[in-house]
Each structure stands twice: as C-alpha cells, then as structure tokens.
Amino acid sequence: SFLLGNTTITWSATDYSNNTSSSNQTITIQDTTPPLLVAPSDYVAEAVALLTPLNSTDYGTATATDIFAFTIYDNSIGNFTLGNNTITWSANDTNGNVASVNQTVTIQDTTLPIFTDVPADYTAEATALFTPLNSTNYGMANATDIFPVIISNSDTTFALGNNTLTWSATDTSGNTALANQTITIQDTIPPTINATSVTTLEATSFLTLLNTTGYVYPAVADNHSTSLSHDVPSAFPLGNTTVTWSVSDDSGNVASTNQTITIQDTTPPTILNLITPYFLEASAVHTLLNSTGYVSPTVTDNYDASPTLTSNLPATLPLGNTTVVWSSSDVNGNTATANQTITVQNTTSVSFTYVPVDYIADTDTDITSLDSTNFGTAIATGTYPPITITNNSTGIFPLGNTTLAWTAADFYGNTASENQIINLKQCDYTSFLRSVMELHSKIKLVLFYGLLF
Template identity: 35%
Template sequence: MKRELLSAIALVALASPAMAGQSCDVIPQISPADQSVKELDPSGNPTVVKLNGQSSKDTTKYLWVQTSGPAVTLQEATSAQPTFVVPEVGPSGATLTFRLDASGCSPLQTKSLTTTVKVATTNQAPVAAATVSPEVVYEGTPLVTLDGSASSDPDGNPLSYVWSQLSGPAVTLHADGAKATFAAPADVPYPDGVSLSFRLTVSDGTLSSSTDKIVNVQWVNEPPKAVLACPETVNEGGSLVLDGSGSSDSDDGLAAYAWIQLQGTPNADLPDYDPATAARLEFTAPRLDSPNNKMDFRLQVTDYGKLTQDAVCTVKVLDVTAPVIGDGPGNLTAEATSAAGAEVTFTAPTATDNVDGVLAVSCTPASGATFPLGTSTVTCSVSDAAQNGASKEFSIKVQDTTAPAVTPPAPVTAEATGPTTEVAIGTASATDAVGVKAITSNAPASYPVGATIVTWSASDDAGNVGNATQSVTVRDTTAPVVTPPAAVTVEATGPSTSVVIGNASASDAVGVISLTSDAPSVFPVGTTVVTWAAKDAAGNTGTAPQSVTVQDTTPPALKGVPSGLTLITGQAATYEPTATDLVDGDVPVLCTPGSGYSFALGTSTVTCSAKDSHGNRASANFNVTVQYGFNGLLAPYDANKSYKVKSAIPLKWQFTNNTGAVLASAGAQPAVTIYQVSSGVAAEDAITLDDAGASGLQYDNLTNTWQFNWKTTGLSAGIYNVYIQSTLTGQKIGPFPVKLAK
C-alpha cells in the first residue's frame, strides 16, 4: 500500500511541469526564417507578405519591429502573424529586416529573432516579334520559315518559343528554337488561294507574349501592294492625312483597307471609315502629354483573293503648346536700404509644360538685384524644349518709410545745487539709409530735482521722423542718520514675549519725513534684529539695527512624580510624570527605570527628568520599595486563644507575592520581635527572647515555611505583640497578639 501511494505521488509529479522541475523558456521562431518575394503578385497587385512567429515557444506576447529597408506599415504588429504590403523597390530590389520580440513566462522573459524579406522587381513581359520567309508563298512551296528570333525580353531573360497554327488548312510545323518550318498546301481554292495564320508565343519562364503572322498561300494570284504616305511631322491639334491611295493589286483590284495605330502615346483618335473605300484617312493630331511624340500607323490592304499586305509609316507630333507659368510672388514692396534703393530677393514662379514637366523660370531683373526708389517691373519668362515661350510680370516698389535712427547722449546724473540745476547734457546723433535732414531736442535751460526726459528728434527728406530720449536726473543722495535704542535682553515668558524696546532718533540735512521700525508686537526666543528706518523728502532711507534678545533659562516644571511607592514582590510599578515648559509647552519625561519595570526586593531609586528645546533640564527622584506578601501567622497560632506561661508557642509563617503565591525565602532570614503591651499604656516594650538552639528560628524547604518556637519561661501573664521583620527589605509585619495566662 505504501509503495502504491509513492507511485501515485511520482505520477502526479511527472504530470506537473512545476513539480517536475521543468522551467519556462521563451524561444522565438519565425517560419519561414527568410523570404524572397516579387513587387507584384500574379494579378499585378502589390504583394502582401505575412510574417509568422506562431511556432515560438512559451510565447504569450509578440511585438514586430522593422529595423531596416524601405519603411512599411505592419498590420497587427502585436500578433503572431502580422502582414505588410510590399513597397516599390526599383530595379535593384531591396531587403527589409524585421525583429520579433517574443515575451512570456513568469518572471517575464523577452527574446528577439530577426528575419529578412528580399523584394525583387516584378518581371516584365517579353516582346514577341516574327517574320515569314518567303513573304509570298505559292501553293506547294516546299519550305516556308516562321522566324521569331527577333523577339526580345526587357529584363534580358532567356526565352522559350512555341509556334502554333491558328487557322487555315492544317500543316505540319517543324519547330527548331525560335524558328518553325512547314510545307505550303499543294491545293488551294481557286482563284482566291488560302490564308494560314500562325501564333508565336515567347516566355521568359514567368510571363509571355504573342504575335500572329499570316501566311497567304496563292494559287496564281499576286498579293496586293500596300503603299502608305504620311507627313513626317504634324503640329499637335493640326490636321493629319494618312494616304494609302497609292496601294494597288495587279490581279483584280483591292477589296478592303484596314487602318490601325501601332505605337503611342500619343494616341490618335481614328475616324470611322468604310473598309471598301477608305484609301485615305484625315483626322486631328492629338495633344502631347509626355515626351513621347511618335505615332506608327499601319495600312493593311486585301485583294479579292483575300491576300493582304501591310505598309507602315511614322508621324512625329510637334510640341506647339507654350508652358504655363504659375503664380509668382505678386507685387512686392521693399524698404530702401540706401539712396540707391534696396536689394530685393524673391522666389521666381515655376512653370509646367505638358511635355517637359516642371521648368525653371528666369526673371529680369533677377532676385537680389538693387531696385531704385519707386516702382520697377520684373519680367519672368520660360521656354520649353520646343522653344514655345511664355512670360509673366509683377512690380517691385521700393519706398522710404523708415525714420532716422537717433542715438541720444548718455543719461546724465547730477547732484542738486538748488531748486533747479543747470546740467550739460551733450548732443544726439542720427543715421538714415537715405540721409538725415535735421536734429532737434526739447531740452530746458535748467532741471528740477528728479528725472527729466529730453526728447531728441531727427527727420529725413521723405518726412520720416525718428525720436530717442535721454534721461537727465538731478538727485539728493544723502540718507538720514538713524540712532537706534540700546540692545535689550529679557527672559522668555512663553513661546513669544512682549518686550519694551524704546524709540530711535534720526537726523537729516534736508529733513526727516518718517521714522519707522519693523519691530513685531511680541518676540520669539532668540535674538531678533529690529531695523529702524528714517526717510527724507528725496526718498533717501537710512537704517540702523537694534538687537532684542529673548532668552530661555527656565527649566520645565515636573508634575506627577510619586513621593515613593511600596509594592509587593511581583507587582508592577506604574508612574507617568508630566512636564510643562513656558516656551515649549508639554515636553517628554524620561524615567529610569521606566514605568512597568520589575523591581527587585528592597528599595530602588527612580530618576525622572525633562529637558526643553534650549537645554534647560529638571529632574526628581523617588524610591520604590518591594516587600514580601504575608498571609498571617499559620496554625496552630490562634489570636483568640490563651497560652500558658512557660510553654513554647510555635509561630509559623510564609512569604508570598502579590497574587498570594508562596515564595521560596530561605536565603532571606527574618527577625522576630515581641513587645509586651502594658495595661492602659499605648507604648510597647520589647522583651528579651530566649532562643536556645534547635528550638529557635528554622526554615522548611519543602513548604517554604519559617517557624519560631517562642519560649515563654520567665514571662508574666499579659498580652504580647509579635512582629516579623525581613532583614532583606526592612519590612516589619505585625502585630500578632498572643495572650499568656498563669
């Protein structure tokens, strides 16, 4: 049974990772570790990439952070599988790096792992191009070659080639790389012959493109001749004529004309036409919206034998639209900086052109040129690559509205020589970008006591007036002389004390208008400096200090100190004295030993003291006397019994604590004193005790009991009082009356 219980406990331990000592360990994992993607998905949309950290071990929180590469926006960056949209990376591609911060376990662990996503430029489709040799095939021609070797791939990728027949009597194609050969059918319809169509599909391994070629197999009929005439150039928006009227057929004439634009932009808007008669097309040339300016047109003519031939021509569309200049700085106003005017800078407008895009505009006069006083015209112009030009004007007005800058003389301060004083104040100077005309001031002949502001004015030819001020001060700087009262020292009567400090006196050559002090109504303990201040009519203030000292030399007053305490052993001593100070109020009292202390038998001294914040100390002592407890004399003693003279009276007792429990007291031998009580007399007279050896004082260790056998031989009848006195504590217990009879 015990073995089965231990096995069960072991199974539980194995089932619990915590009990088995297993630990939690965060291990970030990214699957796949790195990725390579294309800019665009097969549908031509930006590729969406998913980062997968779901297989991370012991992970409860995820945080994905991009650390390098073109910036992208992570969707649900705190999930295990965030996604982002691949950015445009250009031909060279790009590498994006991301960091997974995986967190979990307790205490919390965070570990990191990085992954890269390489983005490649989206592959471009190849261009299929094909030729047929010979161009004219007659029925039964043994070898006709379809050649696609002129095909190309913009990315330079190797190509694969697939030829297939689309229409016409089936032939056997023999493919060899870019080329395929076949033998022309021996029998074709009379007199029209037959047309065979073939398709070349080229692929770079991902993308593909196709081109179709028609092979006309003639019985006798010669194919038509396509002749197309078109101008080399045409102005955008001008009339354009495509002329195929020179086309011909040597057999039975042309049956149809087919027109198509092969290359653009720009894209022409071909008009509707009748295929049977449309040997000539006329339409309006398109407007240019890019540097591309060439259009390729193809004319395909068909004879009545259904043979066809193509002719191609190229027309260049000429740019005749001038650039558009944007909003410029508008009419400007500048402040003149000299008699020559001012240098003015401005931001030239920009221009946009349908073909060349944004163009720089040049302005005359240029930004930063010096413009004279008055209004000048600035002309801004631009030309595109086709020399189509545009211009725009704005004005710059240079004006003088700035007043001269006046520099006054330095402030002047002079001591008063009377009600008014003559003062030399100097002369102001002035500067102006255009020129100063005159300088004046409103200075008086003499100055009163105080500050006078003199205003200096300067004007220029444009009527602008500048001002500056100069301060002229006539002062009385002599302060009154103050004589303070003598220093005062008093004893504190409380936290603050009322003090009589006396009065100061003051004198001044001009006259004192006020005499004040900052004395408080009461003073704190310590030294307070009272400042006496006297002020004259000129505002000059003289001061003098007076020292007022409130001292605290009175100790606290102790209250509640016991005169003495008497306790029974085991009884706790309690006392809580208090102390009050005139300045500090209630202050703490420290007693040694403290209240609640357990004192030994006998007399001990307790010292209590209190000290105020200024070091004044008060102290008091009292005695604590600890005595034995006593339950009286034990049997056979009986206070109501009469004992015979000459008998031995056994006196027994025990010492106890405050709860009445008997104490062991063998080491503290007591003394027994007996007094005879005289009849009618209050005083007691001690008698001589006869204590002869073994009948004397004894101690029983088993019962902790003292016993004294009192021998009464030689005593007279009467009443005697018995006292028990502890030699350890000085305690005297009694009286216990004993009656002796004859």
Template identity: 30%
Template sequence: DSVPPAPVLEAVDDCSEVTIVMDEVLYPQLCPDYYALVRTWTATDACGNTTVAEQTVIVQDTEAPVLHGVPQDISAGCNAIPDVPPPGTVTATDNCSDEVDIQFVEEVYPNDCGQTIVRTWIATDACGNEAVGTQTIAVGDDGPPTLIGVPDDVTVSCTQIPDPAVVTAVDSCDADVEVLLSETITPGDCEASYTLIRTWTATDDCGNVAQAKQKIQVVDDEPPILTGVPADLTISCDEVVPMAPSDVAAIDSCGGQVQLTFEETTVPLACGMQLLRTWTATDLCGNTATAQQTITVVDNEAPVLAGVPDDLTVNLGAGDTIPQPPTVTAIDNCDPQPQVAFGESQQTMPGGYQITWQWTAVDSCGNATMGQTIVTVLEPIDVQILPGPLAACGGGSFALSALPDAGNYTWHWAADAGTFDDPTAPHVTYIQTAPGVYNITL
C-alpha cells in the first residue's frame, strides 16, 4: 500500500527536443502482493539517439491482517457457555488483500472441576501473513444439582406408609449425579405414631450439594380387629345358655400388644331377658374396638292343654243326659302355673242344639292355646206320616209325606212289604205288591 508513483523525468539534448517514453513491467513473485515493478524511461532525440533509465521497485506484503470483533475472555457456568459467534461476526482487514481467509478453531481442556474453552480465529492474507485472535472461556460448576420427583409431605396410617419415591437429579455440568436416600424416625406419643423423615442428597462432581426432604407423619388411627366373637343368639327359656367363648382375640394392624376385656350384663325384658356380652380391645395408641353378642331368652311356646274331651252327641230321646264340663289343666315349658279359662256357648239347630265348651290356657308371656269340645244335643222328634191310615181295593200306590219334612234330618221309610220309590226322601210313593195289611214305619 506504499508503492511510490512513477516520477516524471526530464531529458535535455544539445541539438533537439527529446521525447521520453516510460514503460512499467510487473514481475510476480511468491504471492499476489509480492512482486518486482521495473520502470524504464527511454529518451529519444530528433536524430534517434536514445538514453535509457530504469527503476526497480520491490513490493512486499509483510503485514498481517487485522482481526475485528474477537470476543473478550470470560468466566461462565457450564450451563451459560456462550455460543460461538456466527460467521461474519469476527472479520479481518488487510493493507494489501481485499479478501482475507478466516479460520476458526475451538479447543476444550478439562480440569478438576469444569473446563477451559479456547476459541481461536486465524486470519490469513494472500501472502500467508497471519493474525491470531483468541477468546478464553473459563467454565466452572458453581450450581447445585436439581432434584426431581421428591414427593410432598403426607400424613398416613401405619398400614399405608408409601415406598420411597424414585428421586433423580439433573445437573448442568455432571451427566451422572448420584442420589442417596437416608431415613430418620422421631418417636411420637405412642409406639405406632411417629415422624419419618426421608432425605435425598445429590452431589455433583464439583461437590455442589442439593438436598430435599419428605416428612411422613405416621399415625395409628385404626382400631384393633376382634375375631371369634359369636353371633347373636335367640334361645327358648328351657334351653341352656352357652358359655362365653374363650377364643375371642384381637389383632392390630400396627402391631404391638392389644388389651382385651370382657363384660357380661343381664337386661330384663317384659317377657324373658337379654344377656349382653361385650368384648373391648384397646391398642397401644388408645384406639378401641368393641364387639357384642346379644343372647335373647324368650318364651314363644304356648301351653299344652290336658284333659280336653272329644266332641260328643247326646240323644235326649234315647235317654242320654248332658254331662258336666271336665276340669282341664295345662302345662308350659317356662311358666309352672299357666292360667286356664273356661267358656261355654250354645246355639240352636234343627232337632236340638249344640253346646261349645272352650278352654284357653295363657302363660306369663301371653302365649295362648285353645281347646274345645262340641256337645251335640238331640231333642225328641215328633214324627208324623201323612195322610193317616189308608185303605185301597185292588192294590195300587200311595203318596206319603213325613213331618218334619225339612231341616237337618235324615229319613228312612220301611214297610212289611211293598217298595218305596226313594226310601230316604221326606216325600215318597209306596207301592204295595199284594193284598193284605201292612205297617209302614218312619
């Protein structure tokens, strides 16, 4: 860029004017900007006499390009390393070359905790002159890892303690961070009530530590479970009350000893009683469970009557007499003296009447049974055959009627001879078969 311009020469001649011609020849050397420039001046007079003068200019490019925009040295965390400037950010100019080639090189040097990044830009002109610019980035890990998946604090029953969660860690500089779990227990008010602290600790390669905790409040709010308690039972008063079972037990979901107590009480009823058996189980945290068996003793059986006679028929027309009601007694499975009440009723019927004897036995619980005897009394019957005595000549048939001819009766016609069209009807036709005197009876 400092090649001197060709000077303007003058020539003198004793005889004539002189013409000067300048010629310039470039001789390339090792590179485009390295060459020899030979300038020749030829002076010619009017008679053709010439004089030659020559200048040789050696042109060299010995200056390196100049880089522009190379970033300054910095320190950065491993998650904050700046990107490489895009092409065209770092440029170069040269005093001789219009175009300068820029090459970029990045080298990484790991250290005990982090790394050093050296970014180098090399600018080369057409003659191989180089300019070098560097940026040094000191990369360190000054941030702790981040724990992922730490569960929230919870309050749970002793039977619902969750398994430890799978907690991981990510770190901007360490690709494989180890996570360690530790647990501590702080006792509570009772054996099955306590606080469980789970702590996850993540440490990266540079010793940065992250910790997270989960607090699990474990409570025993579940009562024990009673086993072997018999079902409720209803028995009759003449049955034996079963003994209380000896195999009733209690277990607790949280473990530990369970205290078991038993109580039996009797509750009178209007008729009978109830036997209440109560088992109470108490765990170490004071939770209780109660189970009860109720045995109800009842009298649901009616008394049994003894001495109730069978139904009978008394025919006064045949000389029978009406008997007196007998003395009927009763027995009961629970009441030693059931009450027996007697009642008598009478109702008329054709040809007599009916007497109903009724005995009702009631025990102390109101269970009742009834027995009865029906005495059918037949009164003497006034029987007539109409018409009266009959006579006929030459035989024939007669229409006969009975009185009474209606009601709760049965009729039976008979004769010494002859026949009846229907001997069981109240109205009949009698047919005689031969002459004679015949007796007809009803």
C-alpha cells in the first residue's frame, strides 16, 4: 500500500552469476476526488416574520463521504425572506477538494390576517331608498398580520332592514380574512303631506268633478314607497267639503291631514251665438222680427243649467241699426251682458210685374212721335214704395228698332230694368195701290166668268 504522496520503489535484477543491477520507480498517490456531498431535501416553512429565522434543526444538515477527513458547512445567515431561498452546502476534504450542492428553503405565507377589531353592529335612520353610509358612521375594522394588510368592506349604500357588511383584510400574499358587521336601516319617520288647509276651486257644474277643476293632489314625500288614500268624493257641491288625506310608507309609518275644498261659483253665464252686427233684409217699412229668420243668441253657465236670458229686442225693427242689450244671470247671482247691433237693410231689387210687348207700327214719315198711349206702360213692385217707373223715351222715334229702357226705383234707390222694342216701318203707298188694283181686276174677272157660265 502506498501513502498519499510519492513513494520510491527500487527494482533490482540479479543474474545467475550474482551480477546485480537496480533502478528506482516513483509511485505518486494523489487525491483529486471531492467528497460525495448530499444536501437535505428542499424545505418549506410558514413565515413567522418579515425575515423568518431558521437553522439546521429546521431544514436539516448535509451529509458527505470521503476517504479523507472533510468539513461540511453552509452559507445560511439564519433569516429567510418570503419566497424561495437557496442554501449552498459545501464539503472540503483535507486535500482541498470541494463539493457543493444547493438546497431550496421556501418561506410561504398562508396565514390569514387576524381581525383585532370589528365595529359593533350599527343602526341608522333611513335617508333614502338606499341609505348612504361610510366608516365615519359605522366605524372601522382593524386587523394584524406579519405583512402589510389592506382593509375594505363591501357596501356604501344600505337597504331598509338588516344588511350584512363584510369586512376584508388582505395581506400582500393575497390571504384574505373576512368578518361581518350588521348594519340595520330603520324607518321611523312618517311621510309628509304637502296639502294646503283650504283650497278654493271654481265650479264646473252643479256637482263639480275634481278632475275638471285643475286640482292638483297633495305632494307626498318619504324615504321609501308610499301609498296615498283619501275620502275625496266623486263630485263636490257648492260650498265647503272637508277631505282627509292619509299616507303610509313601506315601514307602516302613517301621516294624515285635513283639507277644506271650497267650490265657488264666480263665473258669469256665457252668451253664445251672438252675431254682431246681425244683418236682416227688410220685409216692410217696419220689419217684423219673426218674418226674417232671425236666430236669437243662447246662454250657458258652468253651474246653472237654465240661466235666464232677457233683452230689449223689439217686435219690429226699422230700417237701419238697432242696438239690443242681452242680459243673463245664474242662480248664484252672476250676471253677463252683451250688446248686439241688428241692421235692417233693403237690398232687395224692385221687380217688374208687367212690361209692355214690343211695339210695331207703320209710318209714312222718317220720325214719329209716340208716347205710352201708343206703346203702353210698365208696372213694378218693391218693399219700400213709392215705386217710380221711368223710361228713356224722348217721345220721338226713328224708323227701325229702338230699345226703350224701363227703370223702376224704390224709395231707397233699389232699381230694376227691363227693355221694350219699338219697331217703326216705312209705309209704301204706290205698291199698296198696285196691289189693290190687281186684286180689283181679279175680282171683276171672276164675276165676269161667273155670269157667263
């Protein structure tokens, strides 16, 4: 066997004659093999502080084998951060050979934060359908952990009744602890009714329907849903009626108030179909109203079904303007008046009842004097006599056709016109005598032959 290091071996050779020779050989034994080092298994530990203290009692000790003496050591400083930490184990033998292996030490945080304070359950009065609150009202929770913690809650508005407010405490490792606080929202405040004590409305009929008056129901206010009830009748008589309004909310809070509804009638009747000026055609010197088709105005009222209607309308009307005053009153003393101007006018034309037929005559002169004894006289009628009948005759008519224009006019200048033709023919005496002589000869010839046979 050889020791570590150099060993000299002397080789000798001797022959039969005892001749001898020798030679040396150096045997060098060296150690270049590092120790065989085995690290402890990877180790997982729960964090107990920002830097968790551990030692080999916790994570173990490496083991090694070698043919020479060796020393085992590690680079741990004894405090480990959150997450994976590497420990390097080394083994050195006496010949300076070194072996190294790694071990992973994992520090984990699975521990939930711990609430040190959760606010007591909190009761508040409702201020809206969902009441807004914050930690100023219901308090603030506190929690502890080895790492920083964020504390939050789940709600900012709360419904009527019991609400569970969940507090969360979350550390930087994402571990979350929960704690509950009960927030109770109560409603003990009754609704409000904004109703005037006395409301005065104008009557719209003998029994006034509320929906015809423009009446506005009282305004109701509350934090939550409400139900409004009342004893309002379907129709109101004239005068005062007491109405009770009641409102209740979802929590059973009730408020009520009385209101006096006064129905008054201050509206005068309305005179309808009053036409002014109203034009009528004259039927006589004094026109009878019932002969003209005149339509009287009518009257209506918001309360009285039969208001009175009177006037100073005369039975007969003269030609021209007449002012008529119409007056109406209802049972409550409201009155209305209106003036109407009735104008009787004469626009009816005069009419001819007779116009002489056309006049035809023979004359032996170029100009002939004629008058009504020759060609006749026209006759006319009208509403307002006297009726004046004239024509455009000068009394002298030439040969041929002449238009004689007849005009009839009444007292107010209404006129009518008709025409008559005056036809004068020239008389031819020579032709007339020849015709007479020829006729005479024919008569004599007839008489002669009659006697002959």
